[in-house]
Structures are given as structure tokens and as C-alpha cells.
Amino acid sequence: MSLTSRILLAMVAGVLVGSGLNALFHIDLVPGLEGVINTYLVGGLFDVVGRIFVASLKLLVVPLVLVSLVCGSSSLGNSARMGPIAGKTMLLYLVTTAIAVTVALIAAVLIGPGEGVNLVSNVSFQATPPPPLTDVLVNIFPTNPVRAMAEGKMLQIIVFALLFGYAISHAGEPGQRIASFFRDLEAVVMKMVDVLMHLAPYGVFALLAKLFSTMGISAILDLATYFFTVLAVLLFHVLVTYSLLLKGLTGLSPRILLSKMRPVWAFAFSTASSGATLPITLRTVENRLGVHNSVAGFTVPLGATINMDGTAIMQGVATVFIAQVYGMDLSMGAYIMVVITATLASIGTAAVPGVGLITLAMVLSQVGIPVEGIALIIGVDRLLDMVRTAVNVTGDSVVSVAVARSENQFDEEVFLDERANQDDDDSDSNAVSASPPTV
Secondary structure, X not given: OOHHHHHHHHHHHHHHHHHHHHHHHHHOXXXXXXXXXXXXXXXXXXXXXXXXXXXXXXXXXXXXXXXHHHHHHHHHHHHOOXXXXXXXXXXXXXXXXXXXXXXXXXXXXXXXXXXXXXXXOOOOOOXXXXXXXXXXXXXXXXXXXXXXXXXXXXXXXXXXXXHHHHHHHOOHHHHHHHHHHHHHHHHHHHHHHHHHHHHHHHHHHXXXXXXXXXXXXXXXXXXXXXXXXXXXXXXXXXXXXXXXXXXXXXXXXXXXXXXXXXXXXXHHHHHOOHHHHHHHHHHHHHHOOOEOHHHHHHHHHHHHHHOOHHHHHHHHHHHHHHHHHOOOOOOHHHXXXXXXXXXXXXXXXXXXXXXXXXXXXXXXXXXXXXXXHXXXXXXXXXXXXHHHHHHHHHHHHHHHHHHHHHOOOEOHHHHHOOOOOOOHHXXXXXXXXXXXXXX
């Protein structure tokens, strides 16, 4: 069985096992059994394996972002193309986010997920205040790059890596030696990603089994209309918006791209973190979609930091839902303000923990909706966050392909080859079989 199939099988098995355990807890056939399973299996084995897996993914994020951006910017430094690449990338991320929140608002208004829902009188939610915009802009630039890497401040790491790579490209022979070192270092880091990929099925299974064993189906049933409205818009954004964008800008087949994203989706769904999924996204964009490292090394880390199409969709639907629950009618000006605020917030609060709820609180405050209403949707937000992450990484990949294609930094043969680096097992076996015998 291929590695991709094993990951997807582990994903399905984790959902089934977790849901089965959750049902077993409610039946309570054997007194005390729930406590034993929670202590030793769910809170023990599943929790430990899942947390180690996520920690291992996060271990690779900072070194991978650093070396990829240094290699990419050093190779582009003398061609003066970094500016246009950055401009195109930022523009596409902003446009897709604006489209996402606009479609979400239209769908929510037409469906009306909050109509007829009784407001819970004791809901409460304490929103973390967002930092001032001036502080956000200043904090993008690092004062200590080592501290930025230690604390995982991705925007600061990106800025430092871009400056360092640009300096390498203009440093002559010493710069070439350093560039060679970073290319070798990148190959080593990518090999670490390959090693982790072989352990992925166990981590994916543990994460999903733990989640679904602690989350009952009742949480979804209570907010079914809201849940499935968000889910439908998320699927629409992936299957329609991204497909039209890819076809219109590049002429490439969306089916091929989406088929190659399956392993990335499994990681994104399991971890609910674009940052933790970044090593797998970058590996797929380069090896399976044909984007050259000089572009992928910039667009993918930046997208994992600021691209929040999935979160923007949640914000659009949640805004209408909460407004309807409170019996408030929003004007056209309020809807426009939601689009603008959600789009700009995707960059303005990129480095803040819990960014989804923080930006939603900003949006609600901007249009005069009680922030306490966020408490109504927290129960199902974890599951939706997993799907939102899969949407976000798909957007990162589509934008990377579009930018690379426009810059002639794209290998169409790799993209069209549906078997290109499908998984490490096949690649290794093909490499062995293809190599000539040694005489």
C-alpha cells in the first residue's frame, strides 16, 4: 500500500475508532470502563503519540522556512524578480480572501443559519484584544533573528531570510559558498520531512481518534445549519473558486492539482495548523506540482502565515449567524465592512495566537454585533478549523503555481505527471529499478 493510501486509511480509522469510543462512553456498559479508557488510551497513548507527531512537524517548520527562503531569495537576488513575485503573491492572497468572505456572506444571507435559533442567555466570551496595527507592522521586522527563530515568529523569520538571501546573491564568491551550504542544508531538512512522512499514519490516527472520542455528534446537531453552511462554502471555495482561478491564470487542470493535494489535506485536517503542515505543503508544491524552489520557498511560508481563506469564510458565516440569533439586521455598508475587515485582518493579526477568534471578534465589533455571540459557535469550531486548514493550504498551493507559472519558474512536466513523487515508497523503488547494474 502506498504511503498516501496508508495516511488516508489511518485518517478514516481514527475517525471510526474515536466515534466508536465516544458512543461506548454514552452507553456505559461496564462501570468504570470510561475512566480506564480515558486515562490509558485516549488521554494516554493517543494523546502522547498525537502530541509527539505535531511537535515533530513543528520542529521542522523554522529550519525549513529559513533554508527555503534563503535558497529562493539568493537564487533570485540578481534577477530583480523578488519584488514582482512578492507583489503577485500578496495580491492573490488578498483577492482570494476577499472572494472567500464575500461568498460566505452571500451564502449565509440566503440560507439564514441563525433564523429561529433561540439565544442562550448566559453565553460569554472573553475576546483577546488585538495589537495595534502600528505594532503589527513594526514587529514584522526582527531585532534579534535568533530570538525570532526560537519563538517561531514566522513573519520576522521570513523578513530575515529574504534579506539574508539577497545579501548572499550580492556577496560574490563568499556568498556562493554560503548558498551552496544552504542548498545542502535544504536537502537534509527535506530528508527529515521524508522520514517523518513514513511515521505520519500513526500520528494522524492518534490525533483523530483522540479528537472524535472526546467530541460527540450532539455538538454538530445543535448547530447543524451553521456547521453545514460553513462546510458547504469551504468546499465551494476549493472546488469552484480555486479551480477557476487556476484555470484562468495558468490554463492548468484543477483536477490534477486537487488529486495531488490529498496527503497535504490529511496532515492539515489532522493537525488543524497550516504552520505544522508547512513542511508537507512545501514538499508537495515543489516535488509534485512543479513549482521551482525559488518561488515555493517564498509563497508557501508566507501563505502559511497570512493566507486565511478558510478563516475568512467562517467569519462571514458566523457574522450573519450571530446577527440573526440576536435579531439584528445588517446593512449593505456593514457587509462591505465585514469583507474589508476580514481581508485586512488576515495580514494584520497573522502573528497572534488564536487568530481565528481574535479576527472574528474584530469583525463583530466593527459592525456592532455582541462579541459574546462567539460562545455560540465554539462547540463546533474545532471540527470546522480542521477543514479550514485544508482550504488554506490548498490556497497556498494554487497561488504558488499561479505565481511560478507567470514567472517561468514552473515545471509543467512534473505537474502533468500524476505519478510525480506520489510517495516515497514508489520513488525509492523506481529509483532502484531504474538505476543501471554496477559492473
